[in-house]
Amino acid sequence: MLGLLLIAGCVAESDARLRRPPPARPGGEEDSAVFDTAPDDSHLEETGDSSSELETGDSGDGSAVEACYLGPGRDGSICLPVVAYDVSWGEDYYYPDPYEGSAQYLPPVRFVDLDDADPMLEVAPNFALEEYMAAWKGRWGVLQPHVVERVQDVRDEVGAPVAVNSGYRSPAYNAEVGGVTYSRHQYGDAADLDVEGMSADELADICAAHGADYVATYETGHTHCDWRDHPLDPAFYDVSAARAVARGARPLHAAILERDARGWTAPADGFDEGEPLRRWSAFDKDGNVLETMEGRRYSPPPRAHRIRVDVGRQVVLEAELGPL
Ligand SMILES: [Zn+2]
Structure with missing residues (x-):
């Protein structure tokens, strides 16, 4: 009887939903010890419907007031205005x-006003805006342009439709x-992808090949891919608030191999979006x-001397087989 425990990553989940800090004030009391920032000097409006007052291009403090996406012509010409976060959003x-x-x-600190945006806007040759974010999930959204590019890269490699089951939340x-x-879905750099006729594992490999910083596979068939370690996009984030780009934290994953008279199982913790896909060899x-x-x-064949299970692409466990 052999049980192996492997833990990867470093984020313990917390149920506490904390109040967000005051908007656009990363140098405020709560954060100053962490980020050591200069006082915010954003010129952006912080209240009301300011989109009509924003000019395109640069806000004056180096932050973009629009987010530009790959677009159908892959020239980065599809741009959406962003509006400053407002505490009245609740x-x-x-x-x-x-x-x-x-x-x-x-x-x-800035968001796309989805009431003001065409859901069918082609943010990439094969993807419409509504596949990544939709007003019925909340009026304002965040979609980092580099994610749209990388997912289009994945689509190009797959050569078949790639469904985005979940983008911004x-x-x-x-x-x-x-x-x-x-969840990285709240930060606009995650996508849950699904390709008909392709295994979640294969899709995870393709995401990883296109720079995904974190992938996980699930029994539902979807593959979560995110680019959490990439620099935050200045259209949405006050990047001056960050002393340096930090590595995005990982969920704590744990799994253990167990064996009983009916075979082997690998109970697991820490998978955000359901039961992880388990692949046994x-x-x-x-x-x-x-x-x-x-x-x-899993019940290994009689000739098996060793088994391995990959749990959701995050934990790998092995065991030598002994007599029951
Ligand atoms: Zn996901």
């Missing part, structure tokens, strides 16, 4: 305090769908692969 947009002070978890919507406190005494299977429970 609890739906209360972000948690940055995880362990990580600058990658700064709350966005406001904090309220994220909570509603059971997302964890620090059995090896003979020479290390040759005998078979590979997916599922929650």
